[in-house]
Amino acid sequence: MKDIRSLHGRAMEFMRIAKQDLENRDKEGYLRNTKAAFDLEQEAAYALLSKFESEPTRSVLFRSAANLAYNLGQYDQSEKLIYQALAGAPHAEIKAELLSLKESIELAYGLELSTNDITEYTYINVIKEHAVNLKVEPKTDRYSKAVVVDSIVDFLKNIQISYKNFAEVHFRKSFGSHDYSDFDRVLASFKKDSNLLMVDLKFQSFGVALVADTSIMNYKFDSSQKFTDFKSTIFEGFKKDVLFPDLNSEKFQQEIAQKYNETERSKIYSTIVNSLDNKSEYRVSISDRDFKFKVRDLPTINKKTLSFLKPKVTKFEEEEKELLIKRTMELTDVEGSKKTKLQTEFLSYAEFSINLANVKHKELDVEIYFSEPYNLKIIFQENTFSIDDRFFDIYVENQDFKDVQKSYELALGEKHLFLSSKDELTTDEKNIFDNMNSSFLTS
Amino acid sequence: MKDTITLFSVTQADFWSENCIVALEHNTHKSGCILKVTGDQTEDIELKWSKSVVKSGYKEEKKFVEKSAEAISFFLCRKYTEYNVIEESCIGTGVDYWLGYDETHQSYDPNNFLSARLEISGINSETSGNTVNSRVKEKAKQTKSSDGTALPAYISVVEHSNPKAYFIKK
Numbered sequence: 001m002k003d004i005r006s007l008h009g010r011a012m013e014f015m016r017i018a019k020q021d022l023e024n025r026d027k028e029g030y031l032r033n034t035k036a037a038f039d040l041e042q043e044a045a046y047a048l049l050s051k052f053e054s055e056p057t058r059s060v061l062f063r064s065a066a067n068l069a070y071n072l073g074q075y076d077q078s079e080k081l082i083y084q085a086l087a088g089a090p091h092a093e094i095k096a097e098l099l100s101l102k103e104s105i106e107l108a109y110g111l112e113l114s115t116n117d118i119t120e121y122t123y124i125n126v127i128k129e130h131a132v133n134l135k136v137e138p139k140t141d142r143y144s145k146a147v148v149v150d151s152i153v154d155f156l157k158n159i160q161i162s163y164k165n166f167a168e169v170h171f172r173k174s175f176g177s178h179d180y181s182d183f184d185r186v187l188a189s190f191k192k193d194s195n196l197l198m199v200d201l202k203f204q205s206f207g208v209a210l211v212a213d214t215s216i217m218n219y220k221f222d223s224s225q226k227f228t229d230f231k232s233t234i235f236e237g238f239k240k241d242v243l244f245p246d247l248n249s250e251k252f253q254q255e256i257a258q259k260y261n262e263t264e265r266s267k268i269y270s271t272i273v274n275s276l277d278n279k280s281e282y283r284v285s286i287s288d289r290d291f292k293f294k295v296r297d298l299p300t301i302n303k304k305t306l307s308f309l310k311p312k313v314t315k316f317e318e319e320e321k322e323l324l325i326k327r328t329m330e331l332t333d334v335e336g337s338k339k340t341k342l343q344t345e346f347l348s349y350a351e352f353s354i355n356l357a358n359v360k361h362k363e364l365d366v367e368i369y370f371s372e373p374y375n376l377k378i379i380f381q382e383n384t385f386s387i388d389d390r391f392f393d394i395y396v397e398n399q400d401f402k403d404v405q406k407s408y409e410l411a412l413g414e415k416h417l418f419l420s421s422k423d424e425l426t427t428d429e430k431n432i433f434d435n436m437n438s439s440f441l442t443s
Numbered sequence: 444m445k446d447t448i449t450l451f452s453v454t455q456a457d458f459w460s461e462n463c464i465v466a467l468e469h470n471t472h473k474s475g476c477i478l479k480v481t482g483d484q485t486e487d488i489e490l491k492w493s494k495s496v497v498k499s500g501y502k503e504e505k506k507f508v509e510k511s512a513e514a515i516s517f518f519l520c521r522k523y524t525e526y527n528v529i530e531e532s533c534i535g536t537g538v539d540y541w542l543g544y545d546e547t548h549q550s551y552d553p554n555n556f557l558s559a560r561l562e563i564s565g566i567n568s569e570t571s572g573n574t575v576n577s578r579v580k581e582k583a584k585q586t587k588s589s590d591g592t593a594l595p596a597y598i599s600v601v602e603h604s605n606p607k608a609y610f611i612k613k
Contacts, residue, residue, distance in 0.1 A: 005556050012530055047554075054555040056594055060541075091594040093560075229502045236505045244573060252570075288581060295581055 002047045008061060011040035015068070022126055023215070027119055031072065038068035045081065052088045059090035063098055071122055073115030075105045128199040131211035132239055133287040134159075135202075135294065139280075147206045151282040155275050156208070160196050161381070162272040163212065166238045167194035169264045174230050186221065192388060192395035193218035194234075202291040209289075211235065242272060243286070243298070248305045262311045267382075269309035276301045323383045323399065325350045352378040354405065361406065364413035366442045374439060378404060391439075393432050416442060451528075459517070462510035464492050465501040470568065470604045478515065482598075482611040484523055490606065504567055508603060512565025513540070516599035519610045520561055524597065525550070529557060539563070542597070559595035562613075568604035575600050575609050583613065 014037035021029035045061035048054050062085035069078035082098050082105075090098060108118070136155050138147045171190050180186040195218075200209035212218075212235040219231045241259070245252045247269075256265065275284060276298055284298040301309070324346040331340040354376050359368035378401070379386050385404040386397045394411045398404035419425065419433040451459075467476065467490065478488045501507045517528050517540075526542035542559040544551040564578045582598045596613040 004554060009530070051554050054552070057555040057557040060557050093594050232503050236503065245570060249570075293581075296577070 002043070004044045004047050004057075004061075007040050007044035007047070008064075011037045011044065011064070011068075014040065019126065022119075022123060025123075027116075030119060030122075031115070034068055034071055038065060038072060038074075041065040041068055042081070045084070049084065055089050056091050056094060058088050059085040059094045059098070062088075063090075063094055063101070066098070066101055070101060070105060070108070071118055073108075073113070073118050075108055078105055124199045127197070127211050127213050128209060130235060131199050131209040132243055133200070133207060133209045133289060133291060134243075135207045135285045135287045135291065136282050137206070137285070138282055147282060152206055155282065155284065158271040158275045159210065162242060162268060163196050163235075163238050164191060164194045165267040165271075165382075166242060167191070167212075167234050169260065169267055170230075170234060170237065175227075179226075188395060188397050189221050190219065191397075200291075207287055207291040212238070242268065246299055247273075247276070247301050247309065248299055253305070253308050257308075265308070266310055273301055273306055273309050277306060324348055325380055348381070350380040352380070352401075354378060356409075359409040359413060361409045361413055363410055364417075366413055366417065368409075368413060368416070368440050368442055370440045376405075376408070391435050393428070459510055459514035460492070460494070461496045462501065462507045463490075463514040464494060464496045465498060465507045466511035466565075466567070466603050467492075467606065468496075468498075469504070469507070470606075472603075472606065476606055479605075479607040480519065480610060481607065482609045484610070508565040508567045509563075510565075511603065512599070512601035513563050515601045515608055516561060516563045516610070519599055519608060520597065523610060524559075524612075526559060528561065532560065559597065561597050561599060564598075564600045566600070566602045569602055575602050575607065579609055579611075 014033045018033035042065040045065045048058040062081050066078045066081035177183045196210045214231045286295045328344045329342045355373035387408045388395050396407040474492045480486045527545050529541045529543040532539035540561040541557045543556045578600045599610045601608045
């Protein structure tokens with residue numbers, strides 16, 4: 001007679017190792033150990049095939065094996081195991097999980113997902129464990145529960161900027177030029193990696209699960225213990241200081257006043273409060289993991305809180321002056337001869353698009369010629385112009401529009417030289433080098 | 444811990460115990476502090492420890508608070524139910540563990556060793572927006588079956604600043 005519990009225990013051990021492989025981005029190890037787990041779990045489940053009285057164990061083992069088969073891309077096998085589980089008498093929760101897995105299989109068939117796709121989705125499931133689920137709902141019922149796209153875009157932009165600024169504030173508090181001789185470059189690299197990811201969506205009265213990947217794909221530039229300890233606290237700190245507290249509470253405000261000065265508070269909270277003040281067209285709430293019920297509302301902030309979280313910061317002479325983009329709109333004819341000024345506005349955020357045909361930098365020994373004009377987006381935000389090019393993995397910042405382009409060109413040339421002279425490239429480096437070779441020639 | 448949860452290794456048991464000590468000392472509690480248990484039973488339990496834990500490996504508050512809640516919940520499970528803690532639930536929402544009978548128990552069935560779920564939630568310090576009651580409601584809402592086919596489950600919510608635990612059968 002098979003020792004089902006022992007089989008299952010060994011399967012669980014392989015699953016734990018596979019999960020670690022996933023966090024270490026070891027795909028081969030992940031698939032190998034998942035397969036080992038699957039073989040054992042399937043054997044344990046089938047040992048209970050005819051033992052319908054063995055609930056919940058029977059359906060749990062079949063569900064577990066079905067899930068492992070799904071992660072391996074073996075959809076037929078996974079479906080068979082689900083039906084075996086349903087043939088018994090699974091408890092309501094297990095039945096719901098089985099049916100949910102069946103839906104995922106149908107989606108995988110529809111999207112023709114490969115094992116690699118499933119592995120990537122499993123990565124999302126790993127980081128999703130730390131996500132916060134938020135719902136954005138309209139304040140009026142003009143469109144019933146449907147929320148206007150502009151509201152979603154506005155909220156996502158506000159929370160993204162708030163998180164990036166939170167991460168930067170904490171980085172500056174924790175590190176200085178004594179930690180990094182090239183502090184500005186390291187800070188730029190840190191800011192580039194400080195992004196919130198959407199790891200789940202619910203389209204009915206829009207729900208989104210947001211998380212920051214602070215350990216698997218990002219922040220690879222420093223492996224010291226100090227930085228490792230620091231980065232593991234960033235996203236949790238953001239949830240604790242920005243999303244979870246009652247921002248109107250006096251006790252909270254006293255704590256925050258101790259923690260952050262006015263400049264830091266303004267940086268962290270000034271965008272997110274725009275989503276939470278009474279003029280906002282939508283409201284935000286924290287939801288449970290399945291977006292089924294509301295945990296609580298993010299409160300509408302009052303005037304006192306607004307002036308506390310978004311104080312008017314007095315800038316001293318030696319600090320940088322605030323820069324803005326001035327946009328003037330004029331009514332004119334095609335030749336541009338008759339002009340009537342309509343409006344001038346000052347923007348703290350703007351996007352520009354430029355096309356690069358070739359790169360010729362005085363500090364570079366090579367020239368770069370693009371096979372077709374290469375489009376780049378330059379973003380102006382918080383006094384700074386930045387280029388975040390994911391295709392060539394280059395991030396630069398500068399307070400001058402022309403200088404940020406020059407910085408980019410220099411970084412592109414230097415990166416190409418570095419990669420072309422390196423003996424062995426990592427997988428990511430090879431992808432970037434392939435992108436370069438398919439986009440431009442050098443001389 | 445290793446004498447209470449016999450199905451985990453000594454290393455695992457030490458890991459949970461250390462997280463518990465860290466979470467309590469993080470809230471300035473000392474050995475001998477009282478844990479107020481409410482829910483299906485009301486009792487004051489004295490928490491005692493003698494180990495001095497090196498804190499440098501325990502930086503992330505959320506992690507050690509969760510693990511501490513698990514450790515305390517395991518003790519409560521052994522104290523207030525017939526079950527032992529078998530393993531972590533690898534699939535499912537929240538932090539769940541499977542419970543089952545010890546092999547020496549008269550109800551033990553080698554073909555049906557998973558009997559109930561233990562759903563655990565840990566809070567470092569209650570705030571107006573994050574209370575034991577709200578966590579209990581959240582856990583209780585997660586599965587509602589009106590036809591009696593719901594899985595047997597226990598909910599345990601542990602708070603560390605004024606140590607208390609709410610432990611009920613769902």
